[in-house]
Amino acid sequence: MLKIILIDDHQLFLYGVSQILPLHIPNLEIFGCCSVSKAQQIIAEHGDVDLILVDLDMPDVGGLAFLSKNFQSGDVHPVAVLSASQDINIIQQVLQIGSLGFIPKTLGSADLVNAVQSILDGHIFVPADIKQQIDAIPEEDEQAFADITPRQLEVLALLSQGLSNCKIAESMFISEHTVKSHVKQLFQKLEADNRLACVTKAKDLGLLR
Structure with a gap:
């Protein structure tokens, strides 16, 4: 059974993604969390989490802070960002810290599923247009x-x-x-x-x- 923790403080988005992913990815269990602190409790209980999807704009702990803490800890979990941010510099930071990908919230359901599946398959996911912007940085x-x-x-x-x-x-x-x-x-x-x-x-x- 695959386990994904989804961290987002928008309840409707949290519910929607939690419903969509299991329909298209077999043997998937989703843990929806509206705060980083709640996610940390679940992480402590389920150490075998396959992927954590986190929004950057969280009310209790920022997504960047969560990413940094995760990748500098002794027990590193696979994390990718699912965000509405359009700031190429923030996206650059996210990838430098060690995120397994950046998934824009603007993606349709099919593309969202493909992005998550790609990360679960061991790839780094970045949309082509965003990658072009990063490559174009002076x-x-x-x-x-x-x-x-x-x-x-x-x-x-x-x-x-x-x-x-x-x-x-x-x-x-x-x-x-x-x-x-x-x-x-x-x-x-x-x-x-x-x-x-x-x-x-x-x-x-x-x-x-």
Whole structure:
């Protein structure tokens, strides 16, 4: 029996996907969760989960934070993103962190099923149009992504929202000391001497919206 955890706070979407996938993928059991915390409880109970599908915009814990925590833990689970985001930089971050794919919520039911099945079959799924946009990122922006780690990109995204080090630490499940270290490295890599300058430079490089 295949097991998929679907994390999304939109109840209608959660219900719809939970109904569609088992109709087309044999021997599939779906665990629908409206929060990351609920999903973590299920993960603890079902360690043999085959795939976790998570929305980026969750009310309790951000999807990027969940991805980072998963891939930096000792017990890594297969995770892909199912999101309405159109931000190519966010999608780039998602794939760099280690996501097995990016599935737009705009896909029709047949394409959604094919995307999930492709990931279950061991492939990385990215729609062709999104892959073209990623491939078209200027070389200097690619270098910026290479120099800054996925973890630092996540800190950068939270910095741009005006969050304090304390709030960033809470969101990312790390210590405030670690956040300060990341911020310091971001300042150095982006040649900035304060948070505003750091965020402004990141936007100029295309690292942020």
